[in-house]
Amino acid sequence: MDMCSIIKTECADIKDILGEPYCIYVLKQGYCLAEPDGSFRADGTISLLIGPKIILVDTGGPWDRDFLLSKLTEKGLTPDDVSLVICTHGHSDHVGNLGLFSEATIVVGSDISQGDRYLPNQLAEGLPYPIDDHVAIIPTAGHTGRDVSVLVKGTAVGKVLVAGDLFECCTDEHSWKELSENPEVQEVSRQAALSIADVIIPGHGPLFKVFRETPKTNEVLGSV
Numbered sequence: 001m002d003m004c005s006i007i008k009t010e011c012a013d014i015k016d017i018l019g020e021p022y023c024i025y026v027l028k029q030g031y032c033l034a035e036p037d038g039s040f041r042a043d044g045t046i047s048l049l050i051g052p053k054i055i056l057v058d059t060g061g062p063w064d065r066d067f068l069l070s071k072l073t074e075k076g077l078t079p080d081d082v083s084l085v086i087c088t089h090g091h092s093d094h095v096g097n098l099g100l101f102s103e104a105t106i107v108v109g110s111d112i113s114q115g116d117r118y119l120p121n122q123l124a125e126g127l128p129y130p131i132d133d134h135v136a137i138i139p140t141a142g143h144t145g146r147d148v149s150v151l152v153k154g155t156a157v158g159k160v161l162v163a164g165d166l167f168e169c170c171t172d173e174h175s176w177k178e179l180s181e182n183p184e185v186q187e188v189s190r191q192a193a194l195s196i197a198d199v200i201i202p203g204h205g206p207l208f209k210v211f212r213e214t215p216k217t218n219e220v221l222g223s224v
Contacts (some may be wrong), residue, residue: 004214006194010170012206017199019155022051022134024162027071028060030093030204032168044093044203047162048075049152052132055084056104057150057162058203059097068097079103086137088164088203089147107137109146123148140166140193142186143179149193157209158198166193169205 015026030045046068049055054077060068072078079100086107087095095108106113110123121129124146129137133153140149143165150162166189168176176190177183193200194210201207 004212007211007213008170008194008200008208009211010206010208011199014207017155017157017160017207019051019152019160022049022055022152022154024049024152024155024160024201025075026201026207028064028067029206030202032204042093042204044091044164045162045201045205046071047150047201048072049135049150050075051134053083053135054081055086055131055135055150056082056101057086058088058094058164059085059100061093061096063096065097065100068100084131086148086150088140088149088162088166089144091144091165094164094203107148109144109148110139111146140164140189142166142182142184142189143176144181147189151196155199159196160199160201161193161197162201163193163197163203165203166190167200167202169202170208172202172205 017024025048027048028046032042034040044058046060047057080103082104085101085104112119112121123139126139136151137148138151140147152160180186199209
């Protein structure tokens with residue numbers, strides 16, 4: 001198998017990704033900031049997919065309620081227009097506004113529900129859950145035991161992974177393990193994500209592009 005090196009490039013100014021049939025809008029860019037007293041301030045990225053379905057990925061914290069409603073209004077939407085809400089995991093800065101979307105299908109980790117009806121799926125067994133031909137929920141455990149990400153195909157930049165806290169940010173190499181319930185599992189999930197995604201939207205920072213460079217045959221042989 002060819003070896004390849006991964007180069008990640010942060011794109012702080014890009015928040016909208018056009019595509020067919022789905023466009024992706026980063027409504028809020030997540031952050032994580034250390035405080036002098038040892039605490040930190042954090043909020044999760046909120047992303048909106050507009051296409052055949054209206055899909056919200058992560059809802060921010062409860063403190064984001066008015067902000068989220070205003071952002072939906074800017075897009076000509078109300079909470080009732082959102083057909084699917086996918087929370088990548090159950091932390092408060094990702095699930096804080098689920099109560100706004102009582103009519104939507106709700107995904108939190110590997111739980112998929114419509115009202116009080118829970119739908120069968122195999123996310124916990126490591127299998128994807130397709131939404132349609134262009135969007136799929138994929139298991140990316142590690143940060144918590146049942147984390148998921150959302151893979152979107154057909155955008156102008158290729159395959160986009162809305163990854164939650166699988167990646168804190170583009171340059172999280174020295175921080176993500178401290179926040180991980182299972183770093184070994186998360187490392188596997190991260191490498192799998194880097195092998196398939198052209199752009200990753202992380203949980204607490206700007207989106208970033210992924211470039212895979214495969215060395216020439218003589219370079220590979222020369223390293224043996």
